[in-house]
Amino acid sequence: MGRRVTQRDIARMTGVSQATVSLVLNGSGAVRIAQETRQRVLDAIRATGYVADVVGRRLADRSNRILGVFTYEPVFPSATADFYHPFLVGIEQRAEQLGCDLLLFTSGPHRMRLADGCIVLGRSIGRDELARLVAEHHPFVSVGRRDAPDVPYVGADYGAATAALVAAAVELGHRRLAYVGTGGPAESHLDRLRGFAGACLAAGVSATHEPRRDGALDGAVPRLLAAGVTALFLEEPADAADLVAVLRAHGRDVPGDVSVVVLGEPTRAGATPAPFDVTRFRTPRREMGWRAVDHLTEIVGGGPAQQTLLACELVPGETLRTASSKERT
Amino acid sequence: MGRRVTQRDIARMTGVSQATVSLVLNGSGAVRIAQETRQRVLDAIRATGYVADVVGRRLADRSNRILGVFTYEPVFPSATADFYHPFLVGIEQRAEQLGCDLLLFTSGPHRMRLADGCIVLGRSIGRDELARLVAEHHPFVSVGRRDAPDVPYVGADYGAATAALVAAAVELGHRRLAYVGTGGPAESHLDRLRGFAGACLAAGVSATHEPRRDGALDGAVPRLLAAGVTALFLEEPADAADLVAVLRAHGRDVPGDVSVVVLGEPTRAGATPAPFDVTRFRTPRREMGWRAVDHLTEIVGGGPAQQTLLACELVPGETLRTASSKERT
DNA sequence: AGAGCTTGCTGATACGCATTAGCGCTGGAT
C-alpha cells in the first residue's frame, strides 16, 4: 500500500505529461503553461499532498533546502550539556530563519550528498575526507578552523584572544610567561600557541612552552617556577582546578604569587563549577553555528567560499593580577 | 579534479560494463564474475577511491532512508536538559542501527513528506494535522499515546503505573485517596486519572479528583484533609515541592501524616533537585524513542501500524508510607 | 555431431526529476 506520489502520478491524473508537472513547479517562464492547465496540476498536487522526492531532485542536481550536519559523535549525547550543543543551537536557529531543514547523518560521511550542503562539526572528519569534499565540489562549511587548503570554515579567533590575554598580563608587569599544553595538532591548539608566542615576542617578554602530559603537571610546575615564570597560560580548561591545586601545593598563592589564565571555557556548563572565577575567554559557539549555516547557504547558492574567524569574548575573572614584586625580574 | 568517479568510469578503465562493476560490488552470487575480472575491477576501485553514490543507490532501490522528526519546539533547546532530549537520544541510536538519517523539520510541518516517514513527538502536532497524515497514508509514529483513530504510537503506560501506585498505597492501609491535577485533556493525563479511578474502584477505596489550578493548592488541600484523605496523587511532577510545602504549612508531616505520590518525573534533570526522594514512576523515554523508530521503519517497509504501551518503572522513594492510624478510617 | 549445460558477461530498463529542442496548432500578415 501507499507508494509515494510522483510527478508521473500527477501527470496521469491531470492528463498532461510529467514534464509539464515539473514545469509548473519549477518553470522559469521560458516555457509557458496555460493558466488553466497550471491550475489543474496545482489542484492535483494539493489533493495528493505531493512533495518532490529528495533523491530524484538531487540526482538531477537540484537543491532541496536541506542542510546536512555531520558529527562523529551522537548529535544527541547522553550527557546533558555537551561541547557540541551550543553549536547545534545556533545551527538550528539559523536554519529555521532561512527555511532549511536539517539532516543529521547518523553514520559515516558517505551520505552527505543527500543534502544540499553540509556543516562539519569540529574535527569529526579526517583530512582526506575533507579533501575529497573539496575535490568533488560538494558544498560544506567546517565549524572550527581547518588548515587544509580551500576549506571554508567558521572558526574562533583563539590566536587573537590568547594574544590579548598575553598583552593584559604584560600590562600587569608579567615578564616570564609559560604556555601549558600540547600546542597541537588540532588547529585550535596551534592557534593558541602561535598567538601566545607571537604576542610574547612582540612584547619582548620571555615565553616558555610546557607540553604538558596529563598528570605530569606536578613535575613541570617546579621547573617553571624555578625559571621565574609568573603567569601560566593553560590550554585545557578542564585542568584549571588541577593546576591551581598543584601551584598551591608548591606554596604559591593564585593569583597572589602566580597568575593563571585559561585559554577557553570548560565544556560542561554545570559539571564541577570552578571553585574560583578564572581569567579566560569564551568561544562564541552559538554564533559560530549560526554563521556556518549562513555561509553554507551562500555557497550552495553559488557564492564564494570564505574563511571566517569570530572574536572570543574575554572574561576578566580573578586569577590574573599584577605580577608580585618579589618574583618580578 | 572535479567530477565524482562513477561506476561507468571504473567500467571504462577495466574494459567491462557498468553492470559488471555493480555486480562486483553487490553481486548476490546469482550472477557470477570471473575471479580475475573481479580483481581488476576491485583494483581500479581502490586506485580511484571510488565510493558508491548514495543518491544513485537510493534512487535505484527507491528508499531514501530518511526519517523525519517533528517537534514544535526547537530540537536543540537552550535549556540544557530538556523534556524531549531522552526521546531524541533513543531515536538517534535506533536510527543509526537501522542505517537511517534523521531529518529535522525546522521549517515547519509542511515538508514532512520529504522523509520516508515521520516521528511526531508528543502533542507537537494538532489533531487535524494528524488526521491528514493518516488520510494521506503518510507513514508516521507518534511518541506518546494519541486517542485519534488509526494513529500508530509508542506510549508509556501511565494508567498501569498509576494503578500500581494506587495498589501500593491501598496495601499500606490508605483508604481515602485523591488525584490532584487536571486529568486532561492530554491523553497522558487522561490515562493517569483513569488508572487512578479504576484502581480505586477495584480496591474499593474512596477516590477524589481535585482539578488543581496552578497555585490553588492552598485552597484545595484543607478540603482534602478535612475529608480524611491520606494519600495524594500528584499529576504534575514539577509541583511536588509546592504541594509538600502546603501540606507542611497545614501542619501535616510528609510522609508521617500524609503520603504523596507523584505520577511521573520532573522534566529537568538538574534543576531544583527535589529536596526529598518522592515516590513516583519513570517514563521510559529513551526506549520510547527507540521503539518509535523501530516501528516507523516497519511501517515504511509495508508493515502494519501498531499501538504500543511501554511499562513505566516505579521509583519507591520515601513519600509513600503506612497510613497513619489517627487519620485511618 | 548435436543436445544440453555451465560460465561469464552485457544490454536494457527502472527509479524521480529537470531541462531543452522541437512539434502541432492557431491566427494574423502578406
Add this chain to the structure above:
DNA sequence: ATCCAGCGCTAATGCGTATCAGCAAGCTCT
C-alpha cells in the same frame, strides 16, 4: 493561399545505481 510568429505542450535525455533476462562461448555427455 502562403508564410511566419507565438503559444502550449511533449518527447527525449541525463543523472548513478541495481537487477534481470539473455547471449556467446566453451564444455560434457550421449
